[in-house]
Amino acid sequence: MELPSFIIKPSTAGFERPLNPKFQGAPLAIAVALFPAGTNLLALPPTTPLAWTRGLQPDGAWSKSLGTYGNWGGHMFFANGSIETFEGSVNNKLVKFGTNQRTSNIQEALPLGTRISEFTPGK
Numbered sequence: 001m002e003l004p005s006f007i008i009k010p011s012t013a014g015f016e017r018p019l020n021p022k023f024q025g026a027p028l029a030i031a032v033a034l035f036p037a038g039t040n041l042l043a044l045p046p047t048t049p050l051a052w053t054r055g056l057q058p059d060g061a062w063s064k065s066l067g068t069y070g071n072w073g074g075h076m077f078f079a080n081g082s083i084e085t086f087e088g089s090v091n092n093k094l095v096k097f098g099t100n101q102r103t104s105n106i107q108e109a110l111p112l113g114t115r116i117s118e119f120t121p122g123k
Contacts, residue, residue: 029054029068029120036113046080047095049109054118060104061089066118 032051035041053074055067064071073087086093092102094109103109106116 029118031056031116031118033110034115034117035111039111039114041079044079044111045095045097046078046082047109048079048097048111049094049106050077050079052076052106054120056090056106058105058107059089060091060094060106 030051031054033049053062053068053076055063055065055071056074057063062069062071062074068074071088073085073089075083075085076090077083084093090104090106092104094103094106095101096103096108097111107114110116
């Protein structure tokens with residue numbers, strides 16, 4: 001399976017940026033970080049994940065049965081506003097929260113006490 005290279009088409013003219021046709025009509029299936037009360041979102045390190053495609057497991061691979069794209073990979077949105085595409089797994093490309101150490105575990109990349117919520121349409 002090939003992941004699209006973008007979700008919203010980049011544009012330098014105007015404010016209208018059409019959704020990639022590969023995403024039009026697709027059900028929303030995301031996971032989001034639910035930060036502890038009082039977390040200053042503007043003070044989060046830029047490497048902090050905020051949202052990602054559903055099915056990411058603690059080992060950094062996407063679940064074949066739960067992943068938006070099966071176990072092929074997914075997208076991740078970070079606190080600095082960037083979106084990255086990962087093929088297969090995050091492969092030690094996340095940063096442990098509060099350190100400079102690399103990890104594949106999404107839970108280690110989030111502040112202590114953060115919960116993860118996954119949204120699946122129709123469930």
